[in-house]
Amino acid sequence: xxxxxxxxxxxxVFLLRLCLLKPxxxxxxxxxxxxxxxxxxxxxxxxxxxLINEAVQLFQVLExxxxxxxxxxxxxxxxxxxxxxxxxxxxxxxxxxxxxALEFFDYIRSNSPSRELTSLSFTFQAIFELASREPDPxxxxxxxxxxxxxxxxxLTVNGATLLVRCLGRAERVDEALAVVDELDPSLKNxxxxxxxxxxxxxxxxxxxxxxxxxxxxxxxxxCPPNDITGDVVFAALSRRExxxxxxxxxxxxxxxxxxxxxxxxxxVMKAGGTLEAASCNALLTGLGRDGDFERMNTLMTEMKxxxxxxxxxxxxxxINHMCxxxRVDEALxxxxxxxxxxxxxxxxxxxxxxxxxxxxxxxGRQEEGLTLMDQxxxxxxxxxxxxxxxxxxxxxxxxxxxxxxxxxxxxxxxxRVFPNVITLNTLVDGMCRHGxxxxxxxxxxxxxxxxxxxxxVTFTTLIKAFCNVNNIDKAMExxxxxxxxxxxxxxxxxxxxxxxxxQAGRMDDASSVVSMLKEAGFCxxxxxxxxxxxxxxxxxKLDKAYEMLKEMEQAGVKSDSxxxxxxxxxxxxxxNFATAHRVMRMMIKDGLVPxxxxxxxxxxxxxxxxxxxxxxxxxRDMSSSSKVPxxxxxxxILIDSLCKKNEVELALSLMEEMKAKGVSxxxxxxNAMLKGLRENNLLEKAFDLMDRMVEQACNPDYITMxxxxxxxxAVGETGKLKNFVQGYEVSVSTA
DNA sequence: CTAGGGTTAG
Numbered sequence: 178x179x180x181x182x183x184x185x186x187x188x189x190v191f192l193l194r195l196c197l198l199k200p201x202x203x204x205x206x207x208x209x210x211x212x213x214x215x216x217x218x219x220x221x222x223x224x225x226x227x228l229i230n231e232a233v234q235l236f237q238v239l240e241x242x243x244x245x246x247x248x249x250x251x252x253x254x255x256x257x258x259x260x261x262x263x264x265x266x267x268x269x270x271x272x273x274x275x276x277x278a279l280e281f282f283d284y285i286r287s288n289s290p291s292r293e294l295t296s297l298s299f300t301f302q303a304i305f306e307l308a309s310r311e312p313d314p315x316x317x318x319x320x321x322x323x324x325x326x327x328x329x330x331x332l333t334v335n336g337a338t339l340l341v342r343c344l345g346r347a348e349r350v351d352e353a354l355a356v357v358d359e360l361d362p363s364l365k366n367x368x369x370x371x372x373x374x375x376x377x378x379x380x381x382x383x384x385x386x387x388x389x390x391x392x393x394x395x396x397x398x399x400c401p402p403n404d405i406t407g408d409v410v411f412a413a414l415s416r417r418e419x420x421x422x423x424x425x426x427x428x429x430x431x432x433x434x435x436x437x438x439x440x441x442x443x444x445v446m447k448a449g450g451t452l453e454a455a456s457c458n459a460l461l462t463g464l465g466r467d468g469d470f471e472r473m474n475t476l477m478t479e480m481k482x483x484x485x486x487x488x489x490x491x492x493x494x495x496i497n498h499m500c501x502x503x504r505v506d507e508a509l510x511x512x513x514x515x516x517x518x519x520x521x522x523x524x525x526x527x528x529x530x531x532x533x534x535x536x537x538x539x540x541g542r543q544e545e546g547l548t549l550m551d552q553x554x555x556x557x558x559x560x561x562x563x564x565x566x567x568x569x570x571x572x573x574x575x576x577x578x579x580x581x582x583x584x585x586x587x588x589x590x591x592x593r594v595f596p597n598v599i600t601l602n603t604l605v606d607g608m609c610r611h612g613x614x615x616x617x618x619x620x621x622x623x624x625x626x627x628x629x630x631x632x633x634v635t636f637t638t639l640i641k642a643f644c645n646v647n648n649i650d651k652a653m654e655x656x657x658x659x660x661x662x663x664x665x666x667x668x669x670x671x672x673x674x675x676x677x678x679x680q681a682g683r684m685d686d687a688s689s690v691v692s693m694l695k696e697a698g699f700c701x702x703x704x705x706x707x708x709x710x711x712x713x714x715x716x717x718k719l720d721k722a723y724e725m726l727k728e729m730e731q732a733g734v735k736s737d738s739x740x741x742x743x744x745x746x747x748x749x750x751x752x753n754f755a756t757a758h759r760v761m762r763m764m765i766k767d768g769l770v771p772x773x774x775x776x777x778x779x780x781x782x783x784x785x786x787x788x789x790x791x792x793x794x795x796x797r798d799m800s801s802s803s804k805v806p807x808x809x810x811x812x813x814i815l816i817d818s819l820c821k822k823n824e825v826e827l828a829l830s831l832m833e834e835m836k837a838k839g840v841s842x843x844x845x846x847x848n849a850m851l852k853g854l855r856e857n858n859l860l861e862k863a864f865d866l867m868d869r870m871v872e873q874a875c876n877p878d879y880i881t882m883x884x885x886x887x888x889x890x891a892v893g894e895t896g897k898l899k900n901f902v903q904g905y906e907v908s909v910s911t912a
Numbered sequence: 913c914t915a916g917g918g919t920t921a922g
Binding site: 493497500527528529530531532533534535536562563564565566567568570571597598599600601602603604605606632633634635636637638639640641667668669670671672673674675676677679680702703704705706707708709710711737738739740741742743744745746772773774775776777778779780781782808809810811812813814817843845846849 | 913914915916917918919920921922
């Protein structure tokens with residue numbers, strides 16, 4: 178039964194479909210729109226049928242030079258000929274080829290100049306249809322499209338649809354979009370929009386696709402979305418990798434998608450449609466991705482009100498997002514609740530457990546994670562899998578308990594839970610981070626011999642580790658090894674290596690890696706440019722740094738505040754203050770705001786150049802304008818410089834100011850201050866600071882200890898030094 | 913549900 182629905186109902190159908198993860202039969206009758214969109218006209222009545230056949234035959238012989246033109250003319254254009262509106266289109270459809278059809282079209286036009294435009298449009302559509310079934314349809318259609326424009330024949334919606342679909346298939350998206358713009362907006366129908374939106378999503382033009390969808394949803398528009406539209410949007414929504422977009426774009430688009438889905442779901446609710454947990458789960462996932470806890474909560478409440486049973490996935494989403502925001506105890510509460518509250522219990526599955534175990538490990542509660550693994554076995558006969566072990570191994574690695582991690586690795590092997598590349602990478606990373614690079618490489622080799630190969634992540638981890646210990650040669654060796662191992666480097670591998678080389682001052686090597694990166698088809702991003710600019714500056718190669726800036730401009734990569742700060746820091750450190758200030762003005766002109774780092778760079782450089790008054794001036798400036806309040810790095814620079822200039826009183830007053838403004842001192846602050854106090858033998862002040870350090874649990878470092886052990890015993894204050902050290906031992910034992 | 917990346921002032 179096909180009952181025409183009001184447009185609001187039709188959009189409900191769309192909304193409902195949009196919200197369902199799996200297609201389901203809708204409770205609301207669905208009007209088969211496609212029947213109205215079909216390009217097949219109704220079969221002609223019998224008398225017309227014979228007229229059409231006759232005309233087709235006459236036209237074909239006319240081509241051969243016969244003089245049947247009068248006959249044809251009479252058949253088609255005499256006052257007695259029963260020309261129904263679609264008659265020419267019918268004839269055109271039956272001609273042998275699109276080129277013949279075009280001739281026929283011109284024939285009618287020259288014989289019936291008063292022919293109305295719509296009729297001609299439909300006839301031309303028939304030519305498009307013929308061409309689309311012939312060889313090389315894309316070029317033929319484009320050619321015909323040009324012809325139609327030359328002859329001033331407007332497109333029909335189906336003609337346009339055909340063109341868009343055909344061009345889209347040939348990935349000639351821009352040409353397809355030109356067709357879209359060409360079509361009379363009032364002709365656009367649902368089918369047309371569906372084809373266009375699908376094409377836009379497919380070609381990654383998400384924003385444009387969403388705008389199109391908005392057009393469809395406009396109250397006045399006569400093209401309500403149907404289930405196909407829903408399918409198209411859903412396919413796009415679940416496709417996570419929207420390649421080639423920047424993060425901010427992704428966010429905007431994601432928000433718009435979520436917003437659409439949110440409205441959709443609520444329209445369904447208002448319309449009294451039936452919803453399943455799966456629909457809500459899809460939306461919850463999106464909201465979670467957005468970090469929108471508020472609306473997640475609202476939705477959960479609404480689910481309850483509407484008697485929609487949450488399932489294990491629903492709880493999984495909630496638990497996951499609580500864990501991800503480090504609210505593990507709340508996650509555990511939800512976990513307990515799902516198991517047995519108000520009669521309807523939902524059994525946790527291995528994913529639920531893994532999520533929680535990971536959450537616990539990520540906040541350093543890996544022992545509890547281990548307990549939970551035991552619990553899943555015993556309480557739920559739910560066996561741990563590779564992911565379970567990976568989470569726990571990572572937890573113990575991050576805690577520096579590499580042996581425990583290795584024990585878990587052995588245990589999983591014994592239980593025949595097979596390690597995968599993530600297990601490998603997790604252990605390799607853990608070893609590297611805790612100074613066991615050699616073991617990491619050994620383990621990597623061992624696994625490879627057993628058939629577990631590494632991937633780009635493994636190599637990134639090792640390359641970074643070797644760069645960190647300044648073993649650049651080994652890092653480069655690994656980089657060349659990876660291609661030999663049949664593992665192609667991704668952008669992250671290149672970035673890591675470029676950064677390591679730049680940090681090590683090996684700018685020639687860094688440049689050659691940049692060339693390789695480009696050869697591999699990757700691009701430098703802003704961070705990578707900043708890394709390189711910083712590297713060139715440190716090597717005093719300002720010309721190279723400027724080359725990078727030029728290249729950035731050509732590549733359309735905008736400088737950010739880090740870029741400017743890097744330059745300002747270099748310029749001012751080399752005494753080039755005038756240029757530094759000029760660059761700062763450029764920065765502002767460029768729409769960027771000087772940050773605390775910008776001021777820090779200038780202040781530091783003024784201090785280094787002995788211009789402490791200039792430094793103080795900037796410092797007072799930033800304090801008063803207070804848009805950029807000084808942080809402890811700024812104070813540390815000044816305190817250190819003042820102490821070195823023997824202006825200890827001034828330094829002490831800055832420390833008081835820090836206290837008043839709630840900027841916490843750190844070990845660097847205390848070290849600078851204590852050195853200054855030692856120079857002036859201001860013992861009482863030093864004791865005061867030492868007490869403050871203990872109070873604030875600010876751990877002394879080797880510099881602190883050096884200063885104090887050289888100073889206090891020499892002035893007979895060994896007791897104070899002992900107390901100071903003990904203060905930390907006490908706080909360690911109470912912790 | 914699990915693994916890897918880089919930058920600027922002390």
